[in-house]
Amino acid sequence: MAKYDPKSLRAEEFIHDGEIQETLAYAEANKDNGALIDQILEKARPQKTETGYVCAGLSHREASVLLACEIPEKIEKMYQIAEEIKLAFYGNRIVIFAPLYLSNYCVNGCVYCPYHLKNKHIPRKKLTQEEVKAEVIALQDMGHKRLAIEAGEDPKNNPIEYILDCIKTIYSVHHKNGDIRRVNVNIAATTVENYRKLKEAGIGTYILFQETYHKKSYLELHPTGPKHDYDYHTEAMDRAMEGGIDDVGLGVLFGLELYKYEFAGLIMHAEHLEAVHGVGPHTISVPRLKRADDIDPDEFDNGIDDDTFAKITACIRLAVPYTGMIISTRESEDVRSKLLRLGVSQVSGGSRTSVGGYTEKERPHDTEQFDVSDQRTLDEVVCWLMENGHIPSFCTACYREGRTGDRFMSLCKSGQILNCCHPNALMTLSEYLEDYASDKTKEVGYKMAEEELKRIPKDKVRQIAEQNIRDIKNSNRRDFRF
Ligand code: SAM
DSSP states (O other), X not given: XXXXXXXXXXXXXXXXXXXXXXXXXXXXXXXXXXXXXXXXXXXXXXXXXXXXXXOOOOOHHHHHHHHHOOOHHHHHHHHHHHHHHHHHHHTTEEEEEEEEEEEOOOOOOOTTXXXXXXXXXXXOOBOOHHHHHHHHHHHXXXXXXXXXXXXXXXXXXXXXXXXXXXXXXXXXXXXXXXXXXXXXXXXXXXXXXXXXXXXXXXXXOEEOOOBOSOHHHHHHHSOSSGGGOHHHHHTHHHHHHHTTOOOEEEEBOBTXXXXXXXXXXXXXXXXXXXXXXXXXXXEEEOOBOXXXXXXXXXXXXXXXXXXXXXXXXHHHHHHSTTSEEEEOTTSOHHHHHHHHHTXXXXXXXXXXXXXXXXXXXXXXXTTOSSOOSOOOOHHHHHHHHHHTTOEEEOOOHHHHTTOOHHHHHHHHXXXXXXXXXXXXXXXXXXXXXXXXXXXXXXXXXXXXXXXXXXXXXXXXXXXXXXXXXXXXXXXXXXXXXX
């Protein structure tokens, strides 16, 4: 019988079903325990230090108690603290990215995904390098600097060499003032050797959604194909880290299993990475199951409403304060608006989830992976963020300056964010405004940049940032960073 051990490299020991069941029972027993809930909330609150803020985070048990709690005032307090944490470590910046679908060939049988092998009416498509180039130009023309590449799992059609070729092509395209400066990768679990190749190709974060931590459901939801192997999938992040990738992104596909179970598993996974590798996940994504070709989300029993979704987001923020949180265009403008305040630090914008979608004039649906709820253009998303007090950031400086893994986390804790990330956000926003924005967005943006520059504490840093922004406006000099 496996026993719970966060330091173990065996899936059944670090995502331990017995421990999750006990956690859920403990959370249920304490969901009305006001004194304990207050104590947990106090623990989660950011503490001011001489140089910045620190946060203790929460264990999976503590965070699960908060998630189970249904007392309105306590939930309100969770939201307040989530916002405090967000502001302490991420400020009002929101990083922008877009997904790029390379291929929808897939040999897996995932029952919730339209790319599953048995779906015979979806056209199968794989971008050639010329097509990758064309998609990247279209993305650069929108103003994107950061991509997440996506592909189905198919060793024949999408071998690692194909993914590596695509990454090379993406980094090689420099159209007008554009370039893609960070490529994150969302491909199926693979070998240490392949992760090493991805690292060498200069990827940012390796993202892999667990889909569900519940092993029995996982096996049913992934009945065929290599993804059926729960242990291999669950242990992927350890192999990625062994291969040298120190920024990894976790996620659960909410709607497949009971959310409280998934939440406990997700936080345990983060604890495991911290215990074994000394650094937690760089990001956590919170996708919800969506309608797609051959997929009806109503056929899955565990859909969650918007309020529960908000609570999950806030509880993740409290539990893992230094981890970035990503929300995609699976969610509507309204939902995204709410979640941005509760701790989300990255959003996608102007996304198309079909293979080759960016070069089409009209949004194509035939190869789409899921329905996109937020269908606004990137310019509209950028303008909307600013009108709501968020700074859209196209910054990619950390990973290009080697600030990955625990080095990124120490920057987060050092209080130097206002002297580093903040000016970087403003400089990359200015690039966007100068090269791609509509007149309205440009006006809103420069007004915001002017105000936000005043918040940079160090005179020297502020002066350099101001000069760089003048250079961006008056020349083709780009890519300034601290
Ligand atoms: N094929 C890779 C894998 O197996 O991990 C990853 C790429 S897949 C294109 C990206 C993610 O989309 C999946 O991990 C899954 O969570 C999500 N996804 C699949 N079907 C979905 C649906 N109907 N609605 C929302 N998200 C979905």
